[in-house]
Amino acid sequence: MALQKHTKVFTVFSFLRLQSPDIFWYQWIYPSVIFAVAFGGFQWWGDQFISFDKDNLISDINAFMGILVGFYIAALAAVSSFSNDNLDQIMKGRAPTLTTVRKGAEIKETLTRRRFLAIIFGYSATLAIILYIFGVLQVHLIVVQPTEPWAQTIMTFIRQMTWGLYIWIASSLLVVTLLGLHYLVERMHRA
Structure with missing residues (x-):
């Protein structure tokens, strides 16, 4: 528990720790499906159908x-x-729960609407900041290609992994944004 006080910056990723029968789809399944379609589709067929200026994009x-x-x-x-x-009421149906450790004890919290929306928008803001930083680095950093074939292979692998992570984060941001907007537009007005 000594490291517990140093993990506060990771609180914004609480969305990934929520437990509910339905929330797993929004945390992992939907973003991964969008990622597989976007990344895989571009890897296999992108050069045939799509041409774009990566830096402008x-x-x-x-x-x-x-x-x-x-x-x-x-x-x-x-x-x-x-x-x-209404925001301070426990969510109806299969409400998500969040398990945290406070003062050495595990606490399982059933979320209120306010807490759920705060977690969603905090997570979304963090993903948007990460994507922004990635974009700035992509536009302003130039990586010199190595001459050794083995190093080129490693660089290609790292580049593909980085782009894959970027697309998965963008997919997750899209899904969580739509979930948050659905909740604000539809669910908030039903008590």
Whole structure:
């Protein structure tokens, strides 16, 4: 538990620790399916059907991420401060739970609507920041290609893994954003 006080920066990833019969689909399955279609489709058929300027695409995505970060933080602030008794009720149905350790004891918390939305928008803001940083590095860093064949193979593998991670994070951001918007548009108005 000595490291517990140093893990506070990872609280924003609490969404991935939520437990519910349904939430696993939004955490892992849907983002992975979107990733497989996007990444796999481009790997196998992309050169035949798609031609794009990668640097301009990343610049445009970065501009969008800059806007999204502000949206998510504003949504997080609004959810946290909005006075509505419905937000402080335990979610109906198969409500997600979150297990945390406080003062050495495990606490299993059934989430309120406010806590659930705060977790969603905190996670989304973090993913948008990560994508933004990745985009800035992609646009401004130039990696010199090695001359050795084995090093080129390793660099190609690292490049593919990095792009795969980028696409999975973008897929997760899309799914979680749609979940959060669904909840704000539809579920918040049903008590």
